Amino acid sequence: MAHGAPKVLGWFGGYGLKSTVGYLSSIGLPVPIAYAVCFFEFFGGIGLTLGLLTRASALAVIIVMGGAIAKVHWPSGFFINWALTPGKGHGVEANLAYIAMAAACLLAGGGALALDPLLLR
Secondary structure, three states: OOOOOHHHOOOOOOHHHHHHHEEEEHHHHHHHHHHHHHHHHHHHHHHHOOOOOOOHHHHHHHHHHHHHHHHHHHHHHHOOOOOOOOOOOOOHHHHHHHHHHHHHHHOOOOOOOOOHHHHHH
């Protein structure tokens, strides 16, 4: 949610939906996919945090992180650029961790504190 809010709402110094979709389309994503990235990241994060539509939210996060690896992080190798070396991006390390966490939620569901059971009543 913290990375989706700047894309969708312009919070935390982000550029908002229109500018983010413009940027994502400028790097080769079709406009519908660019919108999906923004909303998947925002609502997927909220869903995982609250345990609401947990499996769908987890799948959304896995899709976005897979796309981030393919489009952005792969050329930078494995590790995060902890030193913030100019001109060197972050590697796939964090994305793989997010995928692993989301995969656990996809397989196991939201757990005891999830809001998912409220939907089934």
